[in-house]
Amino acid sequence: MAEDSRASLLARCRAIVGASHVITDQADMAPFMADWRGRYSGRGLAVVLPLDTAQVAAIVTACAAARVPIVPQGGRTGLVMGSVPDLSGDAIVLSLRRLNRIRAIDPANRTMTVEAGCILADIQAAAAYAGMLYPLSLAAEGSCTIGGNLSTNAGGTAVLRYGNTRELCLGLEVVNAQGEVWDGLRGLRKDNTGYALRDLFIGAEGTLGVITAAVLKLYPAPRAALTALVALDSPRHALELLGLLQARCGAALTGFELMSAFCLDLVAAQFPDLPRPFAARHPQYALVELSSNESDQHAHGLLESSVGQALEAGVARDAVVATSQQQALGLWRLREHIPLAQAAAGKNIKHDISLPVSTIPDFIARADAALDQAFPGCQPVTFGHLGDGNLHYNVAPPIGVEHDAFLAHQASVNRIVHDLVDAFGGSISAEHGIGVLKREELARYKSPVELGMMRAIKGALDPLSIMNPGKIL
Amino acid sequence: MAEDSRASLLARCRAIVGASHVITDQADMAPFMADWRGRYSGRGLAVVLPLDTAQVAAIVTACAAARVPIVPQGGRTGLVMGSVPDLSGDAIVLSLRRLNRIRAIDPANRTMTVEAGCILADIQAAAAYAGMLYPLSLAAEGSCTIGGNLSTNAGGTAVLRYGNTRELCLGLEVVNAQGEVWDGLRGLRKDNTGYALRDLFIGAEGTLGVITAAVLKLYPAPRAALTALVALDSPRHALELLGLLQARCGAALTGFELMSAFCLDLVAAQFPDLPRPFAARHPQYALVELSSNESDQHAHGLLESSVGQALEAGVARDAVVATSQQQALGLWRLREHIPLAQAAAGKNIKHDISLPVSTIPDFIARADAALDQAFPGCQPVTFGHLGDGNLHYNVAPPIGVEHDAFLAHQASVNRIVHDLVDAFGGSISAEHGIGVLKREELARYKSPVELGMMRAIKGALDPLSIMNPGKIL
Numbered sequence: 001m002a003e004d005s006r007a008s009l010l011a012r013c014r015a016i017v018g019a020s021h022v023i024t025d026q027a028d029m030a031p032f033m034a035d036w037r038g039r040y041s042g043r044g045l046a047v048v049l050p051l052d053t054a055q056v057a058a059i060v061t062a063c064a065a066a067r068v069p070i071v072p073q074g075g076r077t078g079l080v081m082g083s084v085p086d087l088s089g090d091a092i093v094l095s096l097r098r099l100n101r102i103r104a105i106d107p108a109n110r111t112m113t114v115e116a117g118c119i120l121a122d123i124q125a126a127a128a129y130a131g132m133l134y135p136l137s138l139a140a141e142g143s144c145t146i147g148g149n150l151s152t153n154a155g156g157t158a159v160l161r162y163g164n165t166r167e168l169c170l171g172l173e174v175v176n177a178q179g180e181v182w183d184g185l186r187g188l189r190k191d192n193t194g195y196a197l198r199d200l201f202i203g204a205e206g207t208l209g210v211i212t213a214a215v216l217k218l219y220p221a222p223r224a225a226l227t228a229l230v231a232l233d234s235p236r237h238a239l240e241l242l243g244l245l246q247a248r249c250g251a252a253l254t255g256f257e258l259m260s261a262f263c264l265d266l267v268a269a270q271f272p273d274l275p276r277p278f279a280a281r282h283p284q285y286a287l288v289e290l291s292s293n294e295s296d297q298h299a300h301g302l303l304e305s306s307v308g309q310a311l312e313a314g315v316a317r318d319a320v321v322a323t324s325q326q327q328a329l330g331l332w333r334l335r336e337h338i339p340l341a342q343a344a345a346g347k348n349i350k351h352d353i354s355l356p357v358s359t360i361p362d363f364i365a366r367a368d369a370a371l372d373q374a375f376p377g378c379q380p381v382t383f384g385h386l387g388d389g390n391l392h393y394n395v396a397p398p399i400g401v402e403h404d405a406f407l408a409h410q411a412s413v414n415r416i417v418h419d420l421v422d423a424f425g426g427s428i429s430a431e432h433g434i435g436v437l438k439r440e441e442l443a444r445y446k447s448p449v450e451l452g453m454m455r456a457i458k459g460a461l462d463p464l465s466i467m468n469p470g471k472i473l
Numbered sequence: 474m475a476e477d478s479r480a481s482l483l484a485r486c487r488a489i490v491g492a493s494h495v496i497t498d499q500a501d502m503a504p505f506m507a508d509w510r511g512r513y514s515g516r517g518l519a520v521v522l523p524l525d526t527a528q529v530a531a532i533v534t535a536c537a538a539a540r541v542p543i544v545p546q547g548g549r550t551g552l553v554m555g556s557v558p559d560l561s562g563d564a565i566v567l568s569l570r571r572l573n574r575i576r577a578i579d580p581a582n583r584t585m586t587v588e589a590g591c592i593l594a595d596i597q598a599a600a601a602y603a604g605m606l607y608p609l610s611l612a613a614e615g616s617c618t619i620g621g622n623l624s625t626n627a628g629g630t631a632v633l634r635y636g637n638t639r640e641l642c643l644g645l646e647v648v649n650a651q652g653e654v655w656d657g658l659r660g661l662r663k664d665n666t667g668y669a670l671r672d673l674f675i676g677a678e679g680t681l682g683v684i685t686a687a688v689l690k691l692y693p694a695p696r697a698a699l700t701a702l703v704a705l706d707s708p709r710h711a712l713e714l715l716g717l718l719q720a721r722c723g724a725a726l727t728g729f730e731l732m733s734a735f736c737l738d739l740v741a742a743q744f745p746d747l748p749r750p751f752a753a754r755h756p757q758y759a760l761v762e763l764s765s766n767e768s769d770q771h772a773h774g775l776l777e778s779s780v781g782q783a784l785e786a787g788v789a790r791d792a793v794v795a796t797s798q799q800q801a802l803g804l805w806r807l808r809e810h811i812p813l814a815q816a817a818a819g820k821n822i823k824h825d826i827s828l829p830v831s832t833i834p835d836f837i838a839r840a841d842a843a844l845d846q847a848f849p850g851c852q853p854v855t856f857g858h859l860g861d862g863n864l865h866y867n868v869a870p871p872i873g874v875e876h877d878a879f880l881a882h883q884a885s886v887n888r889i890v891h892d893l894v895d896a897f898g899g900s901i902s903a904e905h906g907i908g909v910l911k912r913e914e915l916a917r918y919k920s921p922v923e924l925g926m927m928r929a930i931k932g933a934l935d936p937l938s939i940m941n942p943g944k945i946l
Contacts, residue, residue, distance in 0.1 A: 108712060108831035109862070110719075155663050164663060166672075167640060180922045187829045189861040190637060191900040192626050192676055193907060193915055194945055195927045199639075199672035203665055220720045239581060246583075247693045250766030251634075251724030293723030294775065302767065356660045358581035388662040389582070427664040434666060442666055449653045453934060454668045460933035461926060472667055 006045065009066045013048050013092070016058045021098070023047040032073060032093050035081050043089035044071070051098050053173060053181055053212040060210065061179030063092055069466045070094050072206035074116065074148030077140035079352070080435030082205045082471050083148065091469075096147045099212060105130050110218040111170060111187040116147025116211050123216070132218040135162035139336065147211050153203035155431030160387035161254040161291070162219065164431070166202045171215035174201050177208065177462035187215045200457070205433055206468040208461045222291035224299040225254065227328035228307055231282035231318040236361040238286050238386055240315045245288065248306045252299070255289030256387035263338045263383045270341040275330040277320040286386070287335050338383050339392075346403040348381060348396040349413045353421045354430035357389040363424050364391075370416050371395060375409065390430040393417060418445065434472045442472065479518065482539045486521050486565070489531045494571070496520040505546060505566050508554050516562035517544070524571050526646060526654055526685040533683065534652030536565055542939045543567050545679035547589065547621030550613035552825070553908030555678045555944050556621065564942075569620045572685060578603050583691040584643060584660040589620025589684050596689070605691040608635035612809065620684050626676035628904030633860035634727040634764075635692065637904070639675045644688035647674050650681065650935035660688045673930070678906055679941040681934045695764035697772040698727070700801035701780055704755035704791040709834040711759050711859055713788045718761065721779045725772070728762030729860035736811045736856045743814040748803040750793040759859070760808050811856050812865075819876040821854060821869040822886045826894045827903035830862040836897050837864075843889050844868060848882065863903040866890060891918065907945045915945065 013022045023029050024046045034041040045068065050056045063070050069091040073083045085091040099115040102123070106112070107130055114123055120141040127134040136149060138156035148154075150172070154165045162168060171186035174197075184198055201209055232238050238258050245253050261283050267274060288307075292299035303321060310316040322328035342348055355363050364382060371378050377398030384391035395413055397406030418428045422445050434442050443451065451473075458465075458473055486495045496502050497519045507514040518541065523529045536543050542564040546556045558564040572588040575596070579585070580603055587596055593614040600607035609622060611629035621627075623645070627638045635641060644659035647670075657671055674682055705711050711731050718726045734756050740747060761780075765772035776794060783789040795801035815821055828836050837855060844851050850871030857864035868886055870879030891901050895918050907915050916924065924946075931938075931946055 106829065106831050108716060109829040111829070153665050155665075159663060163640075166669070167636075176922070176926065180925075182922045182926065183920065184923065186898060186900070188827045188898075188900050188903075189830070190628050190632060190827045190858075190863045190903040192628075192637075192904055193900055193902050193911075194676075194919065194923070195681075195930055196639070196669065196672040196676055197923065197926055199669040200930075203667075203669055208668075220723060222723065243581060248766060250693060250695065250764075252766075291723075293721060293725075354661045354663045356579060356582040356584070357662070358579050385663075390663045425659060425661075427659070427661050427666055429666050430661075430663040431665055438666075446667065447656065449649070449655045450657065450667070450670065452653075453649065453655065453670055456933040457668055457673075457930060460929040 005066060009062060009068055010046055012062045013046065013059060016062070017048055017050050017055050021049040032076070032095060033084055035084055036076055040081055040084065042085035043087055044085045044091050044093045045089060047093045047095055049095045049098050053099070053175065056094070056175045056210055056212050057179050057181050059092070059094060060175050060177070064177065064179055064464060064466055067464060067466065068092055069469045071468050072096065072151070072210045074145035074151070075119065075140065075143045077144040078148060078152060078435060079432040080437040082152065082433055082435030086470050094210065096145065096212070102126050103213065106187065107132060109187050112216045112218055113185060113213060114146055114216060115213045116145060118146050120144050120146060120149060127218050128221065131221060133221040134168070134216055134218055136165055136168055139339070146214060150202050150211050150214055151204065151206050152433040155385070155388070155390065157255055157257065157385065159385060160256055161251060166199060168217050169198065169202060169214050170217055172198050172201055172211055173213035175210045175212055177464065177467045185213060185215050203433070205435060205471050207458060207471050207473070208467060220293060222293050224296040225289060225291045226299045226303050226322065227331050228288045228303055228319055228321040229277050229331050230286045230288060230307065230310065230316045231278055232284040232286060232316055234283055234361065235364050237315055238284055239357065239361055241286055241310050242357070242387060244310055244315060245306055249290060249302055252290050252292055252302060254291040255287065257287040257335050258384060258386035259285045259287065259335060259338065260382040262379060263381055264334060266341040266345055266381065267334055267337045270344045271337050274333055274337060277331065278318055282317055287331060338381070342381055342394060345396070347407055348394045349407065349410050351393045351414070351417050352430050352432045353393055353417070353426055353428060354388065354390045355421065355424050355426035357386070359424045360386065360389060360391065363420065367393065367417055367420050370420065371413065374412065374416060414441070436471060439472065478539060482535060482541055483519055485535045486519065486532060489535065490521055490523050490528050494522040505549070505568060506557055508557055509549055510552070513554055513557065515558035516560055517558045517564050517566045518562060520566045520568055522568045522571050526572070526648065529567070529648045529683055529685050530652050530654050532565070532567060533648050533650070537650065537652055537937060537939055540937060540939065541565055542942045544941050545569060545624070545683045547618035547624070548592065548613065548616045550617040551621060551625060551908060552905040553910040555625065555906055555908030555941070559943050567683065569618065569685070575599050576686065579660065580605060582660050585689045585691055586658060586686065587619055587689060588686045589618060591619050593617050593619060593622060600691050601694065604694060606694040607641070607689055607691055609638055609641055612812070619687060623675050623684050623687055624677065624679050625906040628858070628861070628863065630728055630730065630858065632858060633729055634724055639672060641690050642671065642675060642687050643690055645671050645674055645684055646686035648683045648685055650937065650940045658686060658688050676906070678908060678944050680931060680944050680946070681940060693766055695766050697769040698762060698764045699772045699776050699795065700804050701761045701776055701792055701794040702750050702804050703759045703761060703780060703783065703789045704751055705757040705759060705789055707756060707834065708837050710788055711757055712830065712834055714759055714783050715830070715860060717783055717788060718779055722763060722775055725763050725765055725775060727764040728760065730760040730808050731857060731859035732758045732760065732808060732811065733855040735852060736854055737807060739814040739818055739854065740807055740810045743817045744810050747806055747810060750804065751791055755790055760804060811854070815854055815867060818869070820880055821867045822880065822883050824866045824887070824890050825903050825905045826866055826890070826899055826901060827861065827863045828894065828897050828899035830859070832897045833859065833862060833864065836893065840866065840890055840893050843893065844886065847885065847889060887914070909944060912945065
């Protein structure tokens with residue numbers, strides 16, 4: 001790009017958002033360029049921070065006229081490097097963080113209209129203040145933005161009951177690649193008037209347009225939520241427990257997380273102050289959450305009788321039902337500390353995979369065996385959202401092997417795991433998306449027919465290819 | 474189209490599916506050409522009935538090569554004339570009815586893989602036989618096919634709890650407009666690997682490709698389902714009752730239908746043998762369904778205490794809780810007989826609209842008043858799925874006015890109702906789709922930006938414009 005047209009675009013951006021909201025100093029731009037896990041740092045022409053949808057539209061229009069790529073950015077907490085620019089230095093990073101207004105709450109419609117830059121935790125809090133629940137919940141909720149959640153169709157721990165971010169959104173406002181504003185902010189439960197544009201922009205990782213606002217679904221806040229930790233013989237027993245709880249509890253089952261013994265060993269070693277609910281070590285654990293709109297007593301009765309049945313039937317080995325909010329938090333803390341314990345213990349090779357729930361016991365057995373054959377003694381760190389078929393199947397080095405030496409085998413480990421995922425009809429990215437990190441894996445595992453249709457859509461909606469280029473496709 | 478190329482295409486079709494599955498005789502084709510409500514009959518080059526996905530792909534490939542349009546057809550129960558051809562006689566009607574196998578049921582994954590031509594009632598029955606629930610339920614379930622349900626994103630009476638057809642589908646197999654087979658038959662609850670092609674084909678009414686199979690979500694079958702009829706003062710009281718029940722019952726509330734006094738008057742006049750649950754006439758009625766995975770006793774306790782609270786709080790005037798399966802069926806029959814009673818009483822002007830649930834009382838008041846001003850004495854037949862904001866807001870003529878004379882005002886009545894729907898942020902087609910019938914209304918109410926993006930997608934996926942031309946766009 002010629003120096004003078006670059007200067008003219010930046011002048012236009014300053015005119016649109018104000019000079020103080022166009023950052024071009026390298027040091028000031030640095031925090032917007034870096035992958036937060038420190039794997040990578042890109043380069044950009046500028047960081048632009050618009051205040052509202054009209055400004056976003058004007059910026060996109062200016063960039064389209066100048067053929068300058070745009071990298072939309074939210075809380076920059078993604079795991080696949082989808083919201084940072086490449087090394088060319090050609091792109092504008094469009095930070096949505098100033099679009100952070102909650103525009104409306106409609107309790108009788110059970111909806112909330114929010115701007116893309118709203119922090120997820122603030123949305124949860126606003127819903128709670130109105131006596132409602134916005135169920136999306138994930139580790140980064142204190143800093144991720146809803147625009148990013150929507151653009152990556154974020155998952156989290158409540159998918160079993162409430163679905164992914166896509167299912168929690170009724171309408172969108174989007175600035176498309178031509179800089180036009182699409183007002184699709186509909187708060188409707190039923191609307192069959194043409195193609196599912198909403199669902200297309202959700203999960204598109206900013207490659208088709210910029211989400212600027214959304215109508216979110218709210219739910220009545222449950223009156224009670226109870227937690228239990230259940231000790232199990234095997235993943236197959238976990239699957240049986242899941243089936244038993246779903247049949248007995250229906251939608252009251254709001255969480256079902258699997259953790260292997262090795263995961264809790266890691267947590268115990270790194271965080272000795274956390275609770276140790278069982279005296280004995282068990283092969284597998286399920287963290288179960290039950291919610292009730294009726295009463296604490298109802299949830300208690302249902303959880304105790306269900307867990308009791310699982311124990312009697314030999315599905316479960318042992319169980320602890322939390323009798324206080326604090327005990328419940330302690331049990332959840334075990335689950336939440338697995339990633340931290342992994343990080344503290346040293347790097348491992350991560351996978352965010354999903355499978356048909358019914359195949360998970362077989363998958364784990366086959367993957368464990370294949371990895372052990374290729375890398376004897378390597379240590380799978382198997383945990384995840386079993387109820388959704390979503391495993392974080394990570395692989396730590398054999399005892400005595402340096403972490404960095406093991407990480408040199410990342411490509412071979414990925415190949416073993418992802419080939420098996422593919423053979424089982426699974427997904428190589430359950431909830432993190434594709435970004436840059438999994439682009440080559442996507443090209444490997446998606447059929448040419450599907451890739452062809454995705455490219456046709458990208459070409460149709462972003463013919464100049466300025467929206468987050470190099471991501472997904 | 475030249476006679477010889479037409480003959481050559483038909484010969485190719487016969488070679489693909491067998492001569493007996495290519496119908497060209499006008500009389501034999503007639504049932505495939507007619508709108509079932511008798512409003513219209515189209516013309517076609519032939520009706521082709523493939524047996525499997527490979528045959529569908531070969532037919533589409535042949536039609537694409539010959540530039541011959543294709544009208545995919547399921548059970549032909551749609552309400553917007555989306556599955557019948559135009560009058561040109563140029564199109565092949567592609568009936569999917571022979572693709573009617575249930576390919577697999579996976580209870581532990583809570584999924585079922587079915588072909589497009591499976592009848593909805595057969596799918597419900599197969600799910601029930603496996604001890605599960607496939608929740609989609611609508612009036613045409615005995616003859617509509619799942620391919621049509623998916624292509625129109627059908628709604629029905631269980632949306633409040635389980636969502637529309639889109640939310641009840643995890644994966645698709647599609648023959649695209651190039652005749653390629655896309656195998657997207659994934660049975661995954663989480664999968665963030667690129668654009669939402671599944672959601673794009675769902676609800677596209679066959680204009681982007683032909684759905685040949687799907688992976689459907691199953692649910693544990695509830696142990697109990699109870700029904701109550703609640704008498705109310707006004708739509709606003711119905712909204713209050715809905716809020717009260719949702720807060721107390723959560724996902725156990727599986728149905729909430731609104732019916733005005735005039736609806737039940739119609740039913741009583743036409744079907745005097747149906748039950749009359751209340752001695753007095755009340756302005757509005759809510760038909761409420763509660764389900765429980767726990768027990769009949771649990772559902773009973775919850776329903777009685779909730780309805781009791783509504784009566785005490787003055788939200789409800791009176792209530793009947795069905796104490797037997799037969800009583801429950803009787804109450805549902807009142808709701809199901811409203812369309813039949815309307816038909817027997819003479820034609821009226823129909824609308825399938827949705828609104829933010831919170832605006833429904835205001836909408837009804839404003840629409841009733843506007844219509845009464847324009848057509849004094851006209852009689853709104855107001856009923857529908859209040860829990861989803863979906864009203865079937867139909868308008869019968871004033872007493873003494875001929876039905877046909879009133880129907881001459883259809884365009885003016887539509888304009889009053891749809892302008893108001895638009896002003897309230899609603900949809901002119903909640904669950905029936907667009908087809909041919911609402912194409913002009915769509916062009917009127919959708920923004921140019923949204924129509925532009927829809928056309929761009931249509932052009933990208935069906936560049937020859939052979940897939941169900943003239944529908945939606």
